[in-house]
Amino acid sequence: MDEFELVAQYFSQGRVQAGVRTGIGDDGAVLEGVPGQDLVVVTDTLVSGVHFATEHSAGDIGHKALAVNLSDIAAMGASAGWALLNLTLPRADTVWLENFSAALLELADRFGVALIGGDTTRGPLSISVTVGGWVPSGQALTRQGASTGEDIYISGTLGEAAAALALGLDCQQQLTLLEGELLHRLARPEPRVDLGIVLRTLATAAIDISDGLLADLGHVLAASGQLGASITAEALPLSPAACKLLGKEAALSHALAGGDDFELCFTVPPERRLAVATLARSSGLTLTCIGTVTPGGGVIVSQGGAPHVAVESGYRHHWQADG
Amino acid sequence: MDEFELVAQYFSQGRVQAGVRTGIGDDGAVLEGVPGQDLVVVTDTLVSGVHFATEHSAGDIGHKALAVNLSDIAAMGASAGWALLNLTLPRADTVWLENFSAALLELADRFGVALIGGDTTRGPLSISVTVGGWVPSGQALTRQGASTGEDIYISGTLGEAAAALALGLDCQQQLTLLEGELLHRLARPEPRVDLGIVLRTLATAAIDISDGLLADLGHVLAASGQLGASITAEALPLSPAACKLLGKEAALSHALAGGDDFELCFTVPPERRLAVATLARSSGLTLTCIGTVTPGGGVIVSQGGAPHVAVESGYRHHWQADG
Incomplete structure (x- = not known):
């Protein structure tokens, strides 16, 4: 052929x-x-x-x-x-x-x-x-528009693709229903195109979660002028399946650092909270506020009111430089 | 990094x-x-x-x-x-x-x-x-517009990249001036973007020579409705360097079947011959009429008035089908 x-x-x-x-x-x-x-x-x-x-x-x-x-x-x-x-x-x-x-x-x-x-x-x-x-014309959402005081939102749930990887799931195995849910998220991610279109008039900046929440949110904050963020661990939309199969701590870690979820992370001025709630209802998508943009100081994740220990922040291709 | x-x-x-x-x-x-x-x-x-x-x-x-x-x-x-x-x-x-x-x-x-x-x-x-x-809008040149009786043109010279390959030239060697010319054509092809822009109002169909003249002209003829072509071997713009280094017969064969020249092959109604000649003068590019579009019967290459033996017609990636 x-x-x-x-x-x-x-x-x-x-x-x-x-x-x-x-x-x-x-x-x-x-x-x-x-x-x-x-x-x-x-x-x-x-x-x-x-x-x-x-x-x-x-x-x-x-x-x-x-x-x-x-x-x-x-x-x-x-x-x-x-x-x-x-x-x-x-x-x-x-x-x-x-x-x-x-x-x-x-x-x-x-x-x-x-x-x-x-x-x-x-x-x-x-x-x-x-x-x-x-x-x-001129309405594309970029990583650059976030401002201090804005809400940070996530669509859907986080950490499921990373949980599937951590569990070593693949389609050759006999899977339970929960394992199947996780593997499906890794193997057949659902792009949030319809959500992105609506966010043009609501969000100030957006990115998709491919490298992990901390890494990708970091890109938005850097592009928007070296801003920071305060994230509440309890607010993160953890995967119920990952919590059941791996425990809540591991599920939290995957939600923060796991890539390949392909949910959208976006920033919205607080006066548009009602509009976001209306959008969540009409779209049937869970849209969760996970924290706030701060003037700087990196991304602080608080758990039980105390700062959470930093976790590794996402996947990049690394090469050994030579020549 | x-x-x-x-x-x-x-x-x-x-x-x-x-x-x-x-x-x-x-x-x-x-x-x-x-x-x-x-x-x-x-x-x-x-x-x-x-x-x-x-x-x-x-x-x-x-x-x-x-x-x-x-x-x-x-x-x-x-x-x-x-x-x-x-x-x-x-x-x-x-x-x-x-x-x-x-x-x-x-x-x-x-x-x-x-x-x-x-x-x-x-x-x-x-x-x-x-x-x-x-x-x-609507002015893109495609492979589809050629008609019977139109002239077939080629920019520049043909077969130089193939001659460089046949001679096994590479940049590690000490090259003569002629060898250097051939290798340059293979290694640093010059895209004919300015010519293509002018051809929008002159040519009826166009293709670039990447798989070889016979193969690429064949694509134009097929897309334009299973047309044929009559090509005169003596008219082909052979590479002087390839003729000197490999002989005229080999140079002709490379001009017909050699890929990677990245010259344009295009068809023009005969009433626009003067316009093509004017374009050649103003652009400094050689534009050579090599034959005519015929109602069908494939591509016939004539040499000394007699049909030339067919040569292999261009490069395609082939896979062994399995599974």
């Missing part, structure tokens, strides 16, 4: 996509501009053996490769429009490709994303996805 | 870029929409050991990773605007990174491209670059 056949067989969505003038199959894709809108682009690479194990299910990998990008789109307050897939494969495993493409396209269809192009090459398994979207 | 430090140190262009509201360092990049313009996006992956050897110079790899994408932008008739870089590295080799980023950013600056984001991960060396650009 050559690269053209592979793309035609597995990655055609089989329908005309709104706004796409030229899709897969030319030197590039052409999209109609949207008057009055800014373009938002995000991209993420997943490498076999680093971001997922070779034994991970192809469906989970396909879902996650797109979901992590949609999560970035959500954090920018944008609507998702299109995606590019750069897929590097050691061989054309038809079962793997069927499951990978089905899960990726299912998620794409659910979020109205047109797969408009990409590149398919031979090599060690690696997936880069790029997603583009649109946001009303 | 972690991923944030690496990006800050090597990939900051150090200046405000027009149209970029949010660049590197947020969840996504934000670009102002351009009224009346369509968005064109292209992407290509280069994998170590497949698209380049590990001993290739980092500067050449950085240049080529962006150049192949700019060549696709040229083939679409678009102006280049921005780029995303997904860089997977086994380790942070500072000399490699300095040379890679310097060459990539030099080319980006020369074409007015803002590096607005990307992803840096650990793993086997691989580079995906995505480039976005703009084209007046």
Whole structure:
């Protein structure tokens, strides 16, 4: 099978996509501009053996490769429009490709994303996805708008993906219902795109939790002018499943430092509390105020009124510098 | 060195870029929409050991990773605007990174491209670059517009990159001037972006020569409705260096089937011949008419008035299907 056949067989969505003038199959894709809108682009690479194990299910990998990008789109307050897939494969495993493409396209269809192009090459398994979207001109949510005194919110629950990793869960095992819940969060994260769109008019800054709450909140505070935060441990939306399976202390630690939750963390002026409560009710999402932005001094997590011991703050790729 | 430090140190262009509201360092990049313009996006992956050897110079790899994408932008008739870089590295080799980023950013600056984001991960060396650009609404050049009776043109000369590969040239060797010319074409291709922009109003279809003339012209003919072409071998703009070093027959074979030239192949109605000649003079580029679009029957290459024996038609990634 050559690269053209592979793309035609597995990655055609089989329908005309709104706004796409030229899709897969030319030197590039052409999209109609949207008057009055800014373009938002995000991209993420997943490498076999680093971001997922070779034994991970192809469906989970396909879902996650797109979901992590949609999560970035959500954090920018944008609507998702299109995606590019750069897929590097050691061989054309038809079962793997069927499951990978089905899960990726299912998620794409659910979020109205047109797969408009990409590149398919031979090599060690690696997936880069790029997603583009649109946001009303000047209204993108960034990490930069937080101010002292604002409330800090989290969507959903935290620490479930990290708990699944800590428990060593994978889809080959017989899992209990609670374990299944945790693994599902790690394997099939749900991007909060609809929430991000509504937050454009409510939040002053936003980020998605990919490296862990402390690390990602730290990015917002740094970008907003070296601000700090006061977080109340008791307020954190811990995972009930993680609390039951690992205990409350471990669940708290995963909620603070665990990555891969892909919930949104955002800041809101206190006078908009009622609006956030209304949004939580209408969206069906739990939106929890976990603390306040402070003028500086880093992130202080208090438990029982006393500062909590610092925990390690998120995942970064490290290289040994040489040469 | 972690991923944030690496990006800050090597990939900051150090200046405000027009149209970029949010660049590197947020969840996504934000670009102002351009009224009346369509968005064109292209992407290509280069994998170590497949698209380049590990001993290739980092500067050449950085240049080529962006150049192949700019060549696709040229083939679409678009102006280049921005780029995303997904860089997977086994380790942070500072000399490699300095040379890679310097060459990539030099080319980006020369074409007015803002590096607005990307992803840096650990793993086997691989580079995906995505480039976005703009084209007046509905005016993108695609592979689809060719018609029977139109002239087929090529910019520049063909077969030089393939000749460099056939001669086994690399930058570790002592090279003659002619060998250096050939290797430069392979290592540092020059994207024809300015030509593509002018061709919007002249050409009916265009493609860049990345897989080889026969393969890429074949894509245009197929996309334009299963058309054919009659090519005159004597008209092909052979490489003088390849003719001298490999002989005329080998140079012809590389011109027909060799990839990686990144010249543009385009079709033009015969009544625009004067306009093409004027463009060639004003741009300083050689633009050569090599044949005519025919109603079908594949691509026939004639030499001395007789059909030339078919040669292999370009490079595709092949996988053994299994599973």
